[in-house]
Amino acid sequence: MTAIQPTLWSRDNSVRLTVEDAVSVITNSRRRHIITLIEERDEKVSVGELAEAIAAIEADKAIPEVTSEERKNVYIALTQLHLETLEENGAVTYHERSKHVDRGDTTSGLAQFIRHFESVCETEAGDE
Numbered sequence: 001m002t003a004i005q006p007t008l009w010s011r012d013n014s015v016r017l018t019v020e021d022a023v024s025v026i027t028n029s030r031r032r033h034i035i036t037l038i039e040e041r042d043e044k045v046s047v048g049e050l051a052e053a054i055a056a057i058e059a060d061k062a063i064p065e066v067t068s069e070e071r072k073n074v075y076i077a078l079t080q081l082h083l084e085t086l087e088e089n090g091a092v093t094y095h096e097r098s099k100h101v102d103r104g105d106t107t108s109g110l111a112q113f114i115r116h117f118e119s120v121c122e123t124e125a126g127d128e
Contacts, residue, residue: 017089017106025089030054031082032114035091039111044100051075
């Protein structure tokens with residue numbers, strides 16, 4: 001007997017992610033940041049802008065304070081690893097030629113997962 005797998009469907013039901021796939025996608029903090037940053041925007045975002053924003057989050061500093069080395073390290077990781085993984089799972093649409101990223105079919109659903117997990121973790125941390 002085959003077990004029924006809980007799934008996350010895209011808005012138009014064209015992309016299906018199992019819970020395992022969804023959790024795998026959001027286990028990395030940079031991928032979580034990409035998803036939430038993209039979900040907040042109504043337009044394409046350059047990979048450079050994403051790299052700056054994520055570097056600032058990671059270094060706990062304002063974007064203008066991010067060094068070129070910090071930005072470059074994040075940029076390389078995004079273009080060589082994270083954006084491909086996110087695109088394969090419908091989380092973003094990565095326009096490799098123009099180096100822009102916008103929402104994918106599962107962006108909203110994954111962003112909801114992330115917000116839920118963050119709120120649960122914040123609540124439990126506050127209960128200690």
